[in-house]
Amino acid sequence: MQELEHFTEEDLKQLPSRYRAHFINSVTGYKSANLIGTQDENANANLAIFNSVVHIGSHPALLGFILRPLTVPRHTYSNIKATKTFTVNHIGSRFIEQAHQTAASYDDQQDEFEEVNLKKMYLDDFKAPYVEASMVKMGCTYVNEYPIAENGTVMIIGRIEHIYIAPGIQHADGWLQLDQIETAVTLGIDGYALPKVLDRFSYAQPGQAPKSILNETKK
Amino acid sequence: MQELEHFTEEDLKQLPSRYRAHFINSVTGYKSANLIGTQDENANANLAIFNSVVHIGSHPALLGFILRPLTVPRHTYSNIKATKTFTVNHIGSRFIEQAHQTAASYDDQQDEFEEVNLKKMYLDDFKAPYVEASMVKMGCTYVNEYPIAENGTVMIIGRIEHIYIAPGIQHADGWLQLDQIETAVTLGIDGYALPKVLDRFSYAQPGQAPKSILNETKK
Numbered sequence: 340m341q342e343l344e345h346f347t348e349e350d351l352k353q354l355p356s357r358y359r360a361h362f363i364n365s366v367t368g369y370k371s372a373n374l375i376g377t378q379d380e381n382a383n384a385n386l387a388i389f390n391s392v393v394h395i396g397s398h399p400a401l402l403g404f405i406l407r408p409l410t411v412p413r414h415t416y417s418n419i420k421a422t423k424t425f426t427v428n429h430i431g432s433r434f435i436e437q438a439h440q441t442a443a444s445y446d447d448q449q450d451e452f453e454e455v456n457l458k459k460m461y462l463d464d465f466k467a468p469y470v471e472a473s474m475v476k477m478g479c480t481y482v483n484e485y486p487i488a489e490n491g492t493v494m495i496i497g498r499i500e501h502i503y504i505a506p507g508i509q510h511a512d513g514w515l516q517l518d519q520i521e522t523a524v525t526l527g528i529d530g531y532a533l534p535k536v537l538d539r540f541s542y543a544q545p546g547q548a549p550k551s552i553l554n555e556t557k558k
Numbered sequence: 559m560q561e562l563e564h565f566t567e568e569d570l571k572q573l574p575s576r577y578r579a580h581f582i583n584s585v586t587g588y589k590s591a592n593l594i595g596t597q598d599e600n601a602n603a604n605l606a607i608f609n610s611v612v613h614i615g616s617h618p619a620l621l622g623f624i625l626r627p628l629t630v631p632r633h634t635y636s637n638i639k640a641t642k643t644f645t646v647n648h649i650g651s652r653f654i655e656q657a658h659q660t661a662a663s664y665d666d667q668q669d670e671f672e673e674v675n676l677k678k679m680y681l682d683d684f685k686a687p688y689v690e691a692s693m694v695k696m697g698c699t700y701v702n703e704y705p706i707a708e709n710g711t712v713m714i715i716g717r718i719e720h721i722y723i724a725p726g727i728q729h730a731d732g733w734l735q736l737d738q739i740e741t742a743v744t745l746g747i748d749g750y751a752l753p754k755v756l757d758r759f760s761y762a763q764p765g766q767a768p769k770s771i772l773n774e775t776k777k
Binding site for chain 1: 561562563564565566567570571573575576577578579580581582583584585586587588589590591592609610611612613614615616617618619620621622624646648651654655658659660661662663664668673681682693694695696701702704706707708709711713715717718719720721722723724725728729731732733734735736737741742743745746747748749750751752753754755756757758759760761762763764766767768771772
């Protein structure tokens with residue numbers, strides 16, 4: 340087998356800061372690619388890219404995401420605290436460039452939806468704006484936050500109140516086949532990739548080899 | 559545009575529990591696919607699949623992952639608490655079936671590495687076992703844990719002490735091109751997908767369109 344390259348914690352500390360950031364952000368693997376939409380109390384909209392959305396629970400339906408340290412103003416955070424609502428919108432492969440551009444430091448009065456040319460929409464009287472182009476969107480309510488003492492990041496927990504999905508992507512058992520709508524993933528700070536589904540396997544049990552269930556759950 | 563299907567929180571509550579779990583686990587997008595290796599104080603090894611590894615920080619290099627409620631014994635958790643160490647190993651597309659099988663409820667004395675036929679290895683005197691087949695591996699030290707009050711899950715924070723990567727995948731600025739080693743992603747509880755890198759973009763700045771940097775960072 341090919342010899343792997345080894346980096347110790349000490350090696351990592353010696354790396355230039357930008358190099359280390361690219362390395363450590365990509366070494367933990369691909370991440371989910373979502374745009375989080377919010378607005379302040381004066382209806383100034385904000386849209387920001389996040390790669391840290393994780394599943395917390397199904398019943399109640401909860402998700403979490405990590406906000407970077409609050410040492411500079413974070414519109415997403417202040418808007419969520421003010422209005423208690425936010426939307427989570429899948430990034431499709433055909434608008435990764437626009438999604439990436441939401442990371443630019445726009446000021447309070449600038450609306451990222453307009454600046455990056457992604458149309459916003461409001462649905463079912465929900466306060467926060469959705470991304471029209473997203474084929475999966477969620478409307479969430481702020482539930483709690485957990486400050487990560489180690490480096491000042493914060494994990495936000497939200498309850499999923501609304502889900503909108505493109506027709507035809509849901510299998511008979513509830514699972515969503517996201518490659519049919521070309522949902523992207525992120526890789527590191529600035530990389531984007533497009534996954535293709537390989538398979539789904541039966542519930543794992545000792546002494547039984549998993550079997551493929553991808554085709555049998557198709558509607 | 560195609561009309562999206564709408565589910566309210568009330569609709570979600572009415573769904574059969576298994577259907578809801580498949581739905582909510584896949585609606586937040588693809589997730590990172592990693593195997594976490596641990597052992598107890600008697601050197602009984604454990605290996606378990608996790609889709610919740612997220613980036614917490616680069617300096618110091620920190621990662622986080624979510625453990626399900628501790629209401630049933632969790633070997634990963636008890637081993638990490640006992641030895642303060644764990645490894646994080648990328649799941650390659652050619653061993654997704656074996657990785658999935660680590661989720662079966664093996665008892666204390668059963669070694670998942672052996673049960674699923676993934677060879678373990680020890681590196682540089684680190685206590686926790688690595689997955690030999692993984693092309694990216696990390697040796698981590700337990701730093702802290704954050705109990706999520708909303709549903710009893712726990713976020714574990716680890717410091718990255720060792721990184722091992724396949725030669726040739728690191729770009730000139732530190733970024734890892736993971737499609738060269740076929741790192742997989744998960745989709746929901748039981749789905750696996752293989753991403754292909756689309757592009758990397760320059761640092762986002764107001765008034766400037768992002769430009770592709772994928773080719774210029776190649777070594």
